[in-house]
Amino acid sequence: MDELWRQFEAWLAEHWPDGLASLNPPASDAQIAELERQLGVTLPADYVACLKIHDGQSGGDFLFDGMAFLSCEEVYRQWRVWKELLDDGVFAGEASEPEAGIKNDWWNPRWIPFTHNGGGDHLCLDLDPAESGTLGQVITMWHETGDRERVAAGFEAEYRRRCQAALEAELKVVAGVPQMLEALPLPYCVASNGSHDKMRATLGLTGLLPRFAGRMFSAQEVAAPKPAPDVFLHAARSLDVDPARCLVVEDTPTGVRAGVAAGMTVWAYSALTPASRLIEAGAASAFAQMADLPLLLQA
Known part of the structure; x- marks a missing residue:
């Protein structure tokens, strides 16, 4: 130990x-x-x-x-x-x-x-x-x-x-994420229970930090972390977007519940957590490959 x-x-x-x-x-x-x-x-x-x-x-x-x-x-x-x-x-x-x-x-x-x-x-x-x-x-x-x-x-x-x-792992990027971000037809952000320092560290190590400049939101800025909806609602307000028009992609039941509580549509990324648990938490659907997300949005 x-x-x-x-x-x-x-x-x-x-x-x-x-x-x-x-x-x-x-x-x-x-x-x-x-x-x-x-x-x-x-x-x-x-x-x-x-x-x-x-x-x-x-x-x-x-x-x-x-x-x-x-x-x-x-x-x-x-x-x-x-x-x-x-x-x-x-x-x-x-x-x-x-x-x-x-x-x-x-x-x-x-x-x-x-x-x-x-x-x-x-x-x-x-x-x-x-x-x-x-x-x-x-x-x-x-x-x-x-x-x-x-x-x-x-x-x-x-x-x-x-x-x-x-x-x-040394914080390796999830397979397909860079390609997915490049092909996304919609604006995007990250809303995390982690601090800005942690997000900068993890996104920096994976080479994704420039893609999220000015679009990182932390639960430390709001009253309560996920599963409360606060950080998602904070992100929507900051970007001047109606929560009902937001799509949340989450890989934990806690995050799914937060997105649902915010009145947002939630899709579950199920490569790390069984899809059944994420659907039970309230996700509308589940997918296992990040590279598939842009096509799913166009379906």
Whole structure:
């Protein structure tokens, strides 16, 4: 875990200094013990090892694909919100639609959130798996849908996958995007939960920054990030376009819900997320190749 963090910190320092600056100092043994007492669980050793390097992050952009890496304090705060809803009977009679190895609870007090997207969705450590599951497996927790996916056998496996993807990919442009932008018959912009610094870094590394000059909009400029519609509405106002005449292309359920809430038409780019999940979130249609978008717009 130490070596993986060193590599990731070096990558952040070069490509995303604000992300590096958002990381908290290590959690103390006392902080971790208090969190375990509050939750009534023993946390997995690989997750504890991570907290002893960085106790989550504070402020800045979301570190994990649109999700913040939670500190001990925030883990308990998010868990307590769900626990109070459970105790109040909000989930009585509700069942989720889990993948194999996950119990069909809507929420389980032994699902420990370690990320949060600002809109009620999490990645959780599952400390109460179903018979075919693995203690400590990483699962999704969507507040609006019953999907519960198993994304990794444990915390370290998931963290390693995300870090190595960043280290190996070096922010390569998605196939077909330059050609798609060249052929688009309509004006376009980017509206992101990330900061302007992060957008400049990522678009700069992929060579796309000049195409978006003056047309980048950040959720840091508005009251609430996606899945709230604020950043999309801000972009439409700034460009003097009626939201009803806007097309949003999104690849996450959170982004899809934000576009729908803004009153915009949403098409789902499904190369990274199953089309069924994006359609369920409200997308009008889905496509898997960015190069196809200009032709779809003319259909």
